[in-house]
Amino acid sequence: MVVKNTLYLKNKKQMLMKRKIHLTRMLLVIVTILSMSSCVRDDLAAESQSQKNSKNMSAKFASRSFWKEDNVYINKVQQVFLKVANLEHVRTRYGELNWDYAMTFGNFNETYALVPIIKDNKVVLLMEAVRTGNKVFFYEKDNKDLVEFFNLAMYSNVTKYDEVIEAKAGVLSKTPAFVCTTRWLTIGCFENETDCVPYTTSVTNCEYQGGTGIPPKTFDPIGMDGGGDGNNGYEYPEIPEEIDPCRKIKSQRSNVDFYSKINVLESDTGLKKETGFTQRVNGQYVYHDNASATNTNNSLSLPDPNLPENKNIKGFLHTHVDSYTYYDDFQQVDVTRTGIKILSPADITYFMDLVKNAHDEGRPLNDVYAGMIATIQNYQIRFTGNQYQIKTFTDEEAAAFRAPYTIFMQKSIDNQSKLELGFLQFLSEKMNLKGITLYRMNADGTNTEISLNDDKKSTNETNCPN
Incomplete structure (x- = not known):
């Protein structure tokens, strides 16, 4: 009886050891599968974010500006940009272009627009699009006041807005030398803000009418350090016909x-x-x-x-x-x-x-x-x-x-x-x-x-x- 019990205990111990090993293997398999699943989810998440960014860069815009903008021009400029741009290069070097908030600052003759560029949910730079004849040119617009104004327009609680357009004469001439558009924003408080004080701010954007000066810095949508054909401009579709x-x-x-x-x-x-x-x-x-x-x-x-x-x-x-x-x-x-x-x-x-x-x-x-x-x-x-x-x-x-x-x-x-x-x-x-x-x-x-x-x-x- 003693021998039989000893054998019995020994066999039982071996069986328990085998089960433990089996369970350990199963746990390892499960952990491996979960780990692989997590990696897959991370990859999918990364891909989803990349796709989302690409969509933000390339989706047809729907104007969200508070003011009347030249949407015909913004649409055509976007077409030109997407036709030539390397979006990955633009994203890495500059950021995301948000076409929905593009502004033409009172221009309705298909000549001028500013497009905000976003990084980490903040406007960091503007792309200036200027048409001359049948060509459109892209420039960097690194203007602190304009950048901040776009940030307020896009991310603040705007309660009121206004606009005034005027021509300013040159020092030695009565001929308009600067054409300026001033836009106002009144910023209110969100519901959860307790120490907020509403305020009004404005920005003036001026276009110089002729003359010489320091040329603006070219915005490079291609990734060739010279902007590809940027210095010579890009072909503009359907030039507006001026019927006299x-x-x-x-x-x-x-x-x-x-x-x-x-x-x-x-x-x-x-x-x-x-x-x-x-x-x-x-x-x-x-x-x-x-x-x-x-x-x-x-x-x-x-x-x-x-x-x-x-x-x-x-x-x-x-x-x-x-x-x-x-x-x-x-x-x-x-x-x-x-x-x-x-x-x-x-x-x-x-x-x-x-x-x-x-x-x-x-x-x-x-x-x-x-x-x-x-x-x-x-x-x-x-x-x-x-x-x-x-x-x-x-x-x-x-x-x-x-x-x-x-x-x-x-x-x-x-x-x-x-x-x-x-x-x-x-x-x-x-x-x-x-x-x-x-x-x-x-x-x-x-x-x-x-x-x-x-x-x-x-x-x-x-x-x-x-």
């Missing part, structure tokens, strides 16, 4: 709908009150005849362009009525009301409001027009300047021009050529407006561009191509 006003007016006058509106207004010039049409961006015309007409004043009421529902008015036509005679009770004599047969300061004020609306909505500025229809002659004006020459007036400012304009033009009232000269002189010298071009719509269907000569004492006439 002469062609636009010619096309307009050949349109049956526009032609019929001119005919209506020409038949209205015999009335003792002004009438007119406004035209919306969609082409729709609306007739207006609500005029405050007296023997000494005649003013047509048009829709308020400052109201949201009227922001899409792109042009208007109106009459200046024929001369007529009335009996003046005070003087007890017959008086002839002649009127000035060319556009008035009130017409210009309304026109400039439409130009501003076009700029705010990113529409071509020279699409906006104002026409005056009179028995003696029809005229039209177009805005041929740039966005920095847009100037608007208050009702009080517009009213203050009325009497001086009448006095200034009275000496030329019987001479249409002198009226044209006086009109352009008043715009330039009294209203300080630039970039407005006058067109005479001739009875034979042709059009003539009229501009001031350099001496501002005479006009120059150029016949638009037929």
